[in-house]
Structure formats: C-alpha cells, structure tokens
C-alpha cells in the first residue's frame with residue numbers, strides 16, 4: 001500500500017472510530033513509518049477531536065481528512081478549525097470579503113502578483129499565539145504569509161498560495177524607555193504610532209518612509225529607509241533587539257537594549273530585511289534619538305536634473321550632514337500637493353532638491369543652510385527657498401510623501417534603483433538616453449542623499465513587453481554604475497526574476513541554504529527563488 005493511501009485509510013478509520021465512540025485508535029494497524037506515520041497519527045488524533053467537538057460533521061471530516069495528504073488547500077480548513085480553538089472564532093477569518101483588505105499591498109496593479117483563492121486570515125494577540133499558529137502550520141505544511149501595514153511596493157506580503165494570512169495588528173503596544181533612548185514596540189504598531197510615542201517622550205525616531213501605516217514588523221522585515229536616512233541610516237541602524245517566532249514555532253530572542261553586543265553570529269541582522277521568509281517578527285527594541293532643537297528645510301529648483309544630482313555628492317563632501325536630500329520633478333510634486341489639497345511653495349525649475357538640516361544650535365543650522373545654498377547655486381540652482389516654520393516643514397514632507405499615491409494609477413512600475421551617490425548624475429544621463437530611445441517620459445524622485453532613485457515607468461508605454469525592456473535597461477544602467485535593483489523596497493515577489501542581475505548563483509544558493517535552516521518545510525512566505 002502506498003503511504004498516502006495508507007494515510008487516507010488511517011484517517012477514514014479514525015473518523016469512523018469517532019462516530020462509533022470506540023476508544024483509542026489502534027496505531028499498530030498502520031503500515032506507515034517515520035515522519036509519515038507521525039503525521040498520520042497527529043492528523044487522526046486532531047480530526048477525531050474536531051469531530052468529537054462537533055466542529056465538522058463526520059462526513060465533512062472524512063472528506064477533508066481523506067484528501068489532507070494530497071491537497072494543502074484542504075489541510076487549511078482543518079488547521080483553521082483547530083486555530084479557532086486556540087485564538088477564538090473571531091480571530092480566524094475565512095470569509096473572503098473580510099480577507100480582501102489584507103491580501104494586496106501598494107504594488108502598482110499591472111505588476112502585482114495574484115493572491116490565492118483559498119486563504120484564512122489569522123490575528124493572534126500574543127507571541128505565544130503566533131508560535132502556536134506557526135507550529136500547527138508547520139506540521140500541516142500550510143504556507144503562512146505575514147502581513148504588516150500592506151504598504152509594500154513589491155508584493156512581498158501577497159499570499160500567492162493557499163494558506164494563512166498572519167496579521168499582527170492586535171499586537172501594537174509601545175513602551176518608551178527614556179533612560180536608554182529606546183522603544184520596545186510590538187510588531188503590529190504602526191510607524192505613525194512609534195513616531196507619536198517617541199515625540200510624546202520628547203524623543204525622535206528619524207526614519208520616515210512615506211506611509212505611516214507601515215507596521216514595525218514590516219519596516220524591519222523590509223529594512224525600510226525613507227527620506228531621513230542620510231544622517232542616521234535605514235531601519236537596520238535602529239534595531240537593537242528582536243523577538244522572532246521561527247516557522248517551527250520556536251521563539252528566538254535576539255539582542256536587547258544594547259548598543260554593543262558581540263556574542264556569537266548576529267542572527268538579528270539576518271531577520272532585518274528578510275521580508276518575512278525566515279521568521280515572524282513579534283517585538284523589537286528600537287533606538288531613538290534626542291529631538292534636535294532646530295530644523296530647516298531648503299528647496300532648490302534646477303532646470304537640469306543631472307546638475308541637481310551632481311550637487312548632491314558636493315553637499316555630502318562639504319562636512320554638512322543633512323537629515324534628508326530628496327530629489328523631485330516639479331510636475332510630480334505639484335500633482336502630489338493637489339492630490340492632498342495643498343499648494344507646493346516653489347514653482348520654478350524642472351526638478352528640485354529638498355534638503356532638511358537639523359541641529360542643536362541655531363548658528364550651526366544657519367551655517368549649514370548657507371553652505372548648502374551656495375553649493376546648489378554653484379551647480380545651477382535657480383533659487384533656494386528656506387522653510388523654517390515646523391508646521392510648514394511638516395507640510396512639505398507630507399506633500400513629498402504623497403507623490404506615489406498621487407501618480408499610482410498611471411504607473412506600471414516604480415523602480416527603486418540605487419547607485420553610489422556620486423554616480424547619480426551618470427544614472428540620470430543613462431535614464432535620459434533610455435527615455436529618448438523608447439520615446440517615453442521617465443520621471444523620477446527619490447532619496448538623492450542615499451543614491452536611491454524611484455523611476456516611474458508609466459502605463460501609457462506601448463505594451464508590457466516594452467515596459468519590461470525599459471525596466472531591464474534601467475536595471476542594467478544602475479548595475480553598470482556599481483548599483484543595485486532595489487535600494488529599499490526589497491525583492492518581494494516582483495523583483496525576484498531580476499535578482500540574477502545583482503546576485504551571483506552562489507549568493508542565491510547560500511540564501512536557499514539559510515532559508516532551509518530556519519524554515520525546513522518552506523512554509524513561511526514561500527517565494528520561488530528560495
């Protein structure tokens with residue numbers, strides 16, 4: 001008898017036993033061995049519990065049980081029923097309408113991966129509950145897709161296979177430790193929550209990715225950057241400790257409220273940027289900074305985009321370290337302002353640099369501002385507007401953060417290439433060449449101080465084949481300049497097919513091996529290349 005047939009028979013047998021209320025299952029009847037036998041016994045035991053509790057009719061149990069081994073999608077129904085016992089009915093959702101809002105992120109629709117049909121949304125309230133979800137999913141080989149705020153731009157959280165969508169939104173507590181300048185945040189708290197909590201304690205959380213609905217777990221899993229990474233760096237620079245649940249259900253505590261920690265391999269760093277493929281982040285210790293007393297934003301318009309971007313390395317070399325150096329096209333930023341009912345304050349030039357400077361002393365900030373304005377002028381800036389009112393500065397950043405939402409419906413893909421900062425001007429020249437070769441407009445915006453540009457390929461290109469070719473050419477141009485295909489959004493499910501441009505076969509092979517160490521059954525956010 002084949003193992004799967006034996007397993008099915010065993011399950012049928014277990015269920016018949018339930019209806020005739022005979023006592024224990026005679027395990028010696030099964031010819032299965034090793035893992036298969038263990039799994040069969042477990043399935044039989046749990047199917048029996050379900051049937052006894054009247055959660056499923058015996059007929060349904062038999063039907064589900066008989067195909068468990070062959071169809072992961074059906075194992076899902078059993079796991080869902082079992083999870084209701086652990087989390088409570090309310091937190092295990094199978095109704096498609098209620099799940100719909102959890103299965104897509106902000107990836108432009110033309111390139112967005114398709115979500116699977118059979119999904120169960122699970123909302124645990126504690127690390128222990130997350131652990132039980134994963135343990136069960138691992139035993140039944142049911143895929144689990146962790147979702148955060150679904151603000152990702154590469155389809156990373158989209159559940160592409162039948163399985164469990166795991167939302168940590170109920171785990172959203174934040175405690176600020178002023179003494180150590182750190183926050184302990186649960187993974188489901190949002191960026192907005194963390195910024196407010198830090199501010200409430202008179203402290204500052206510098207990273208500012210554009211969507212405040214992103215969650216701590218998602219920000220760490222994608223190693224997010226944002227506009228204020230120039231001076232203090234990306235998420236990796238802030239995370240000091242992590243609590244992670246492995247796909248096997250084991251709980252791992254890494255790091256702590258420490259600024260130095262050299263004990264053993266730094267596994268914590270592996271989870272940062274792992275995009276939900278190695279473990280589920282449940283809690284993090286995050287470094288905060290004192291709030292600077294003075295902050296000034298300078299807007300410099302240019303007629304030439306290469307000129308604007310060539311000013312950036314000069315600013316970085318000057319000894320002034322801005323919090324942010326952003327690059328925008330005037331038409332995009334004006335559209336973003338209109339989109340949120342605002343007016344952009346500078347109407348000159350084709351492109352603009354937005355530079356944020358901060359410090360503890362007025363003279364220091366004033367000097368930095370003067371220095372930056374001189375460099376911009378020397379590179380052809382038409383003007384330099386200084387915004388020093390905090391409310392106005394917040395408004396400027398809010399408009400900047402709305403570019404993507406304003407233009408999203410026209411976009412086929414928004415690329416996230418990064419090059420060494422001094423190569424940005426060259427990247428722009430290459431973009432101009434590609435745009436004229438294909439006869440398209442390639443507007444861009446991005447974190448110029450980090451060498452990170454978001455190039456927009458619009459939906460009005462001739463066909464998706466042509467759009468693919470444009471994307472490939474832009475990637476090739478960035479890589480040729482020593483750059484990469486993603487500076488901050490990550491690989492997700494959208495960039496996977498282009499990874500060969502930046503990672504060697506050996507690199508991917510090592511990643512696959514690491515994946516297997518943490519996730520032997522490949523249940524957590526399964527992606528093709530791992």
Ligand SMILES: Cc1cc2nc3c(=O)[nH]c(=O)nc-3n(C[C@H](O)[C@H](O)[C@H](O)COP(=O)(O)OP(=O)(O)OC[C@H]3O[C@@H](n4cnc5c(N)ncnc54)[C@H](O)[C@@H]3O)c2cc1C
Nearest residue numbers: 148149150151152156210215217218219224225226276281
């Ligand atoms: C308008 C706009 C502006 C943006 N600006 C920036 C920017 O400036 N810089 C930047 O870096 N990004 C930016 N983004 C992208 C996005 O906000 C970030 O990638 C963010 O970090 C995603 O967080 P999230 O909670 O929304 O994660 P999701 O999109 O829900 O998920 C992202 C990935 O993280 C995984 N994940 C989520 N939670 C967990 C968890 N608890 N444990 C393990 N894995 C988990 C998911 O499986 C998925 O792979 C922007 C997006 C938008 C819409």
